[in-house]
Amino acid sequence: MSRILLTLLVAVLAFFLGIAAFSAWQSRQQDQLVHEEATLLLERVRNVMKLVTVEGDVSELFSSTSSRNVTLYLPLPSKFSFNKKATVEVRGTVLVGYDLEQLDISIDPDRRTLTVRNLPEPEILAIDHELIYRDLNESWFNTFSAEDYSRLNQRAKERLRDEALSSELMARAREQGNSVLEGIAYLARSAGYELVVEPAEATPSG
Structure with missing residues (x-):
């Protein structure tokens, strides 16, 4: 019984760790995209x-x-x-x-x-x-x-x-x-x- 409980705890922990890793990766991608858009906007304003x-x-x-x-x-x-x-x-x-x-x-x-x-x-x-x-x-x-x-x-x-x-x-x-x-x-x-x-x-x- 304890082995089953341990397995469930490991599975739940791995699930939440996966969600956290995906959220961190997505956050980095969004931050990078916003930075690129800001750079492009700055170039347009400077050239016009x-x-x-x-x-x-x-x-x-x-x-x-x-x-x-x-x-x-x-x-x-x-x-x-x-x-x-x-x-x-x-x-x-x-x-x-x-x-x-x-x-x-x-x-x-x-x-x-x-x-x-x-x-x-x-x-x-x-x-x-x-x-x-x-x-x-x-x-x-x-x-x-x-x-x-x-x-x-x-x-x-x-x-x-x-x-x-x-x-x-x-x-x-x-x-x-x-x-x-x-x-x-x-x-x-x-x-x-x-x-x-x-x-x-x-x-x-x-």
Whole structure:
């Protein structure tokens, strides 16, 4: 009877030791995973210096048609034109702001000035879009391929970019950028400094 009890105690002890070892191993794996994610996040933050000042939602419906000429022998050579047409709705969010990679900020304690150089112009920083295929018409000798879908996707992104550039988003982004500078100037004055903004140097043509 004592042997059976001893066997049960050993089995129970081994079971709990196994659970403890597995929990410790899993905890080490989780700690390592969190550390790797934190390192990756730090690299992304360090490599990106962009200020988004305006976000705009854009949508558009457009059509794209292409033709393919095929010669069929029936029995004489005859040329036929086969068309394919896609009607696509594109929706997207356009982020407009400033790329601060070349921005230079210096402080002169003697003159009590805070100088900002190479202030960039607002630009489109990112476009997040999706495509909704409203209608796809294709012919027997002219069907849609993977390259066609990639081209439609690229064309949709270009149309969103063109529409954003012709809209008021750029002007509003510049206004928001000026507001940011006014905020920096206020903080500088509060610390007894004067904000000096030097225009970006013109790029020589040719």
